[in-house]
Amino acid sequence: xxxxxxxxxxxxxxxxxxxxxxxxxxxxxxxxxxxxxxxxxxxxxxxxxxxxxxxxxxxxxxxxxxxxxxxxxxxxxxxxxxxxxxxxxxxxxxxxxxxxxxxxxxxxxxxxxxxxxxxxxxxxxxxxxxxxxxxxxxxxxxxxxxxxxxxxxxxxxxxxxxxxxx
Numbered sequence: 816x817x818x819x820x821x822x823x824x825x826x827x828x829x830x831x832x833x834x835x836x837x838x839x840x841x842x843x844x845x846x847x848x849x850x851x852x853x854x855x856x857x858x859x860x861x862x863x864x865x866x867x868x869x870x871x872x873x874x875x876x877x878x879x880x881x882x883x884x885x886x887x888x889x890x891x892x893x894x895x896x897x898x899x900x901x902x903x904x905x906x907x908x909x910x911x912x913x914x915x916x917x918x919x920x921x922x923x924x925x926x927x928x929x930x931x932x933x934x935x936x937x938x939x940x941x942x943x944x945x946x947x948x949x950x951x952x953x954x955x956x957x958x959x960x961x962x963x964x965x966x967x968x969x970x971x972x973x974x975x976x977x978x979x980x981x
Contacts, residue, residue: 851899851969859888862961869957870950879945887938894930901927902973912976 872880901923908916935955942951 850972851902858961858965859892862888862958865961866954866957870946870954872946872950876946876950880942883938883941883945887934887941890934890938891931894927894934897923897930898927902969905973905976909974909976917976 866884870876870880901920904916905912905920939951939955942954946954
């Protein structure tokens with residue numbers, strides 16, 4: 816197995832452990848914000864290691880790439896903060912959701928996804944200025960895989976909305 820596979824397995828196990836430890840709590844979303852932040856912090860640290868191991872950067876590429884990548888991560892983190900706020904708003908109201916709140920959360924969630932896409936697209940040009948296109952594509956593949964692991968674990972933790980009429 817390559818390094819990325821090892822890291823994805825490691826992160827999955829860490830997050831699965833996080834899920835199983837918190838699954839014993841009757842309220843499934845108690846402390847979710849802290850858990851998400853811990854997972855995000857771990858992911859950021861591990862992501863850099865995986866990217867460094869998967870991109871095979873030359874010294875010149877590395878010198879040019881990492882400042883752009885730090886900007887990218889900062890921009891993505893800001894939108895991630897909005898996503899976390901949406902999740903915690905939902906968590907705080909999961910047992911008393913109203914149609915108005917559901918509508919607001921849906922619209923804000925869709926807006927957040929659009930913003931993620933816009934940031935990712937805008938950084939393609941910036942990354943292509945410092946890396947060959949093949950390495951840029953590889954970067955986005957690695958980024959997608961790592962984000963998918965975190966998104967999967969979040970999705971497993973967050974219960975589906977319930978209609979109060981049911």
